[in-house]
Amino acid sequence: MNPMIYNLIVFLVILVLTLIVGYIANRLLTKLVRKSTAGMTNDPTNYKFLKHVVLACIYLVGFGIAIYAMPNFRALAGSLLAGAGIFAVAIGFAAQHALGNVVSGIFIVIFKPFRINDRLSIQAHQGIVEDITLRHTVIRNFENRRIIIPNSLISNEIIVNSDFEDDKIVKWIDISISYSSDIDIAKNIMMEEVLAHPMNLDIRTKENIENGVPEVIVRVLNLADSAVNVRAWAWAKDADDAFVMSCDLIESIKKRIDKESGVEIPYPHRTVYVRQDNSALKN
Numbered sequence: 001m002n003p004m005i006y007n008l009i010v011f012l013v014i015l016v017l018t019l020i021v022g023y024i025a026n027r028l029l030t031k032l033v034r035k036s037t038a039g040m041t042n043d044p045t046n047y048k049f050l051k052h053v054v055l056a057c058i059y060l061v062g063f064g065i066a067i068y069a070m071p072n073f074r075a076l077a078g079s080l081l082a083g084a085g086i087f088a089v090a091i092g093f094a095a096q097h098a099l100g101n102v103v104s105g106i107f108i109v110i111f112k113p114f115r116i117n118d119r120l121s122i123q124a125h126q127g128i129v130e131d132i133t134l135r136h137t138v139i140r141n142f143e144n145r146r147i148i149i150p151n152s153l154i155s156n157e158i159i160v161n162s163d164f165e166d167d168k169i170v171k172w173i174d175i176s177i178s179y180s181s182d183i184d185i186a187k188n189i190m191m192e193e194v195l196a197h198p199m200n201l202d203i204r205t206k207e208n209i210e211n212g213v214p215e216v217i218v219r220v221l222n223l224a225d226s227a228v229n230v231r232a233w234a235w236a237k238d239a240d241d242a243f244v245m246s247c248d249l250i251e252s253i254k255k256r257i258d259k260e261s262g263v264e265i266p267y268p269h270r271t272v273y274v275r276q277d278n279s280a281l282k283n
Contacts, residue, residue, distance in 0.1 A: 010069045018062025045115040052133050101135045104151035114161050119239050121160035162239040171234045171242040176227035178266035186263045187218040189256045190232040199245040201235040227266045
């Protein structure tokens with residue numbers, strides 16, 4: 001057999017075997033990650049990132065062996081050794097962004113400013129971290145679209161992590177009432193509705209309870225142009241519950257206000273004065 005054809009066949013066989021091994025490894029590691037993180041008792045971040053590292057090593061080693069099996073490629077590599085310094089500098093400049101993303105991804109996994117399934121706010125985007133690869137972080141927003149952010153970029157951004165350390169979150173329930181409304185009645189309505197909601201959490205310490213701190217705090221925020229703004233503090237176990245609870249409370253408080261006397265939600269009023277021209281009337 002012609003040596004050139006033989007080497008080409010070996011090259012193709014190694015490539016095919018590499019792809020097969022990579023596919024099998026991907027399936028096995030995906031099942032392992034799913035099994036290891038069942039019920040979300042374990043943090044899946046390390047497992048998923050390790051899966052990407054293992055797959056990258058398989059493909060790099062396989063492609064490297066395939067290239068080494070071709071004598072022509074080996075000769076080309078040997079000829080490049082003379083200019084290895086210049087070649088390394090060129091490769092370094094070309095791959096600095098890719099290498100930066102890899103290093104940033106490793107730092108994210110090690111120091112964990114966020115993890116998979118955390119709810120993030122970054123710049124104008126909000127969503128759930130779905131995956132952290134060697135190159136980028138995948139965030140699924142609330143419209144079920146994927147936001148792909150390079151690791152080096154997200155490492156240099158200010159991130160709001162709703163699930164970092166403590167999942168509990170406070171939701172402000174803001175209601176505006178008219179100046180003629182009874183503030184005490186409005187505050188009692190808001191407090192009773194928050195207390196009645198099943199997702200509301202009592203975060204008071206034993207000392208707070210002994211000192212008479214109420215479970216739900218309701219305060220007047222400010223006196224606006226045409227309304228008195230009142231706020232209630234409602235706590236939930238996580239951001240998902242807090243969003244649902246806030247929607248429910250706004251609806252239930254509005255219905256209570258519609259039934260109760262002494263409280264009304266205002267709308268802007270405007271008084272228009274029409275100035276008459278007296279000289280026109282004389283004529």
